[in-house]
Amino acid sequence: MSQALSLFILYFTFLAWLSPLSETDLNPIQDKTVTIGLLVSHKSQNEIIHAAELAIETKNLKGGFNGHPFKLVVRSTEGPWGAGSKESVSLVYEDDVRAFVGSLDGRNGHLAEQVAAKSHLAYLETRTSEPTLSQAYVPWFLRIVPNxxxxxxxxxxxxxxxxxxxxxxxxxxxxxxxxxxxxxxxxxxxxxxxxxxxxxxxxxxxxxxxxxxxxxxxxxxxxxxxxxxxxxxxxxxxxxxxxxxxxxxxxxxxxxxxxxxxxxxxxxxxxxxxxxxGADDQSPIHPGKLASSYTFDGVTLILNAILKVGLDRESISDFLAGGDHPNGKTGPFRFDDMGNRTGNxxxxxxxxxxxxxxxxxx
CATH class of the missing domain: 3.40.50.2300 (Response regulator)
Known part of the structure; x- marks a missing residue:
């Protein structure tokens, strides 16, 4: 049996074993921190990671969540096929994240989306524009880049x-x-x-x-x-x-x-x-800073959701998907029923x- 086929079977067997998290699986606040996940394609994506860290630091300087600091856990999907699944599962079941942001390619985006569907945790993608991610109609998946x-x-x-x-x-x-x-x-x-x-x-x-x-x-x-x-x-x-x-x-x-x-x-x-x-005075972004700008906006959206509705995963997803959100570096936020960001x-x-x-x- 080939290595790729073995990984394929192992992956879907593991997914079949997973079940949505219960509220008791998510401790109220583990270690007095509120953890957010970030999935990147490569560990060398320093600007992406720094943008996420800056979003976390900005909220922590304002008191975090009811005095509890936000914490970022970064995992990379580098490696053989299936790494995106393994790292997504680790974020959810080892790191106890409340939601996670991806800066991924389309293939790994699909793996992360399936884990979000099983765990019922919000997954907000900030990079891949591959359209079939939205067509799966996973209510916990949102994308802030145009498809x-x-x-x-x-x-x-x-x-x-x-x-x-x-x-x-x-x-x-x-x-x-x-x-x-x-x-x-x-x-x-x-x-x-x-x-x-x-x-x-x-x-x-x-x-x-x-x-x-x-x-x-x-x-x-x-x-x-x-x-x-x-x-x-x-x-x-x-x-x-x-x-x-x-x-x-x-x-x-x-x-x-x-x-x-x-x-x-x-x-x-x-x-x-x-x-x-966005606003009429919105400044153009240097192309080389676009990826980090979208990541900053994605993490900030999730943090704003937690600050607004608390730690319940369904409430976080519902808040993100529903209604309008304040302008970010990349403009205003509103999503359609498929999780696509809408706007001009x-x-x-x-x-x-x-x-x-x-x-x-x-």
């Missing part, structure tokens, strides 16, 4: 306002990127009556010549990049020189891959999907090496 369908509609509506023209789409073998490409292709066919030109890129190929040649030959007016890689970043720089008329768009996944210390001049002219429309999506453009608000797209 692929929302992003596809927003970007292609924006292209429509710019006169449409020929659209191309960069394609990668990455799991999440495939879902994003699927959504973009589907919405393009619905709105334009034609699918975009698909340009497949080998992640191990550093040369951008083939992609540039295909775009030039097709006479493309717009290019959408639904993922981040060094090759994609190099392509943007090459296109600025070789096809200056081409308008280039990046999804949230592209923005989140940018390092906070990156020189944005390499992205000159690029239009990036960023966050949700905000775009920015890189001009003269600076992040400038472009417009809000319905």
């Amino acid at each position: 692929d369908n929302q992003q596809a509609q927003a970007i292609l509506d924006l292209i429509g306002e710019k006169g449409r023209g020929k659209t191309a789409l960069l394609l990668s073998e990455d799991y999440d990127a495939k879902y994003a490409a699927k959504a973009l292709t589907k919405y393009s066919a619905q709105t334009n009556g034609i699918s975009p030109l698909i340009i497949a890129v080998n992640p191990n190929e550093s040369s951008t010549k083939s992609a540039v040649d295909q775009l030039k030959k097709a006479g493309s007016d717009h290019l959408i990049i639904p993922y981040y890689s060094d090759t994609a970043l190099g392509l943007v720089a090459d296109l600025r020189e070789k096809l200056p008329h081409l308008k280039v768009y990046g999804t949230l996944a592209f923005s989140m891959g940018i390092n906070s210390r990156s020189d944005l001049k390499n992205l000159e002219g690029m239009i990036l999907l960023q966050a949700f429309k 999506i905000r775009f920015v453009q890189i001009l003269n090496g600076e992040v400038v608000s472009l417009m809000e797209c319905q």
Whole structure:
């Protein structure tokens, strides 16, 4: 039996054994702290972890929960398939978290969601936009980033306002990127009556010549990049020189891959999907700080829920899912029945090496 199959059987056997937590399973306050979980894809995601810690510290400086401090437990899904399940279970049954936040890819997001469904603990995802997570209709799952369908509609509506023209789409073998490409292709066919030109890129190929040649030959007016890689970043720089008329768009996944210390001049002219429309004076966020901003907002939402309704897990989930919440770094919060965040999506453009608000797209 293969290792992957063994892990598969072990995982689902373990899930079958799990049962929803009873109120006695969750001690009123263990060790006089209120514990919140954070699942990350890699232990090296320091900015994500620091953002979560800052959210915790901010509430603790104001007295925590009835004088009891909040505590953050961080677990990583690094490792073989199934690690996302194991670490999610550990958060719930070893660390006794009251809710948990994820900064995950789509595959591990599904594993974490199944644990949330079994334990009835709120799971708030701040990174993956893979749409089928919401389609499982798990009432304890919420996502504060726009999903692929929302992003596809927003970007292609924006292209429509710019006169449409020929659209191309960069394609990668990455799991999440495939879902994003699927959504973009589907919405393009619905709105334009034609699918975009698909340009497949080998992640191990550093040369951008083939992609540039295909775009030039097709006479493309717009290019959408639904993922981040060094090759994609190099392509943007090459296109600025070789096809200056081409308008280039990046999804949230592209923005989140940018390092906070990156020189944005390499992205000159690029239009990036960023966050949700908030107050009129909401400042654009540096693309490299988007992931940490969403994480800060996610942890803060959970802490606000606990401060409002207490430690009961059902009450926390109900509070998060229902009604409006104050603006965060990434805009206001309201969720639909599937756990998707709703609202107007905000775009920015890189001009003269600076992040400038472009417009809000319905």
